[in-house]
Amino acid sequence: MQTSGDAVKTIATNRKAHRNFSIIETYEAGIALTGTEIQSARRGRVNLSDAWVEIRDSEAFLIDSHISEWEFGNIFNHEPRRDRKLLLHKAEIRRLDQKVKEKGYTITALSMYLSKGRAKVEIGLAKGKTGLDKREDIKERDIKRSLDTARKSGRAGDSDW
8 A cells, every 4th residue: 555655756856967977877875864954855945967976984975966945944954065975785885986996987866856755866877978979879869759750650661761
């Protein structure tokens, strides 16, 4: 039986991540938030466009994410761009740390969502795309789009394109 608390609600996505990086693996991580941060997050006041993950002393931290201050907060309101600890298993952190030490790999935040009332962040082990890779993606997307339009209009057998 699924209650309303079991639903997954997406708070924020990082659309630049898939454009600038090739995502190799994805992980789900919990995130340690303060009371005013979770209130702002529940209202969707989160920006992950420049967020990335850094591993320090066998702990993972979400860097450069922005959670707006809660409008009803008082003097105990949070800092919008503070480093936030991610909750991952030690084996996952070790594996990610080894990969990041290899040349060209980084860890980026892909999305933040609420699952069973808890804030979660989807992070991805990524390799940066070059200009050539981005052009290839655009080319593949254009080909797929033209095939879809041809299929919809019934010209899939035509050979003039």
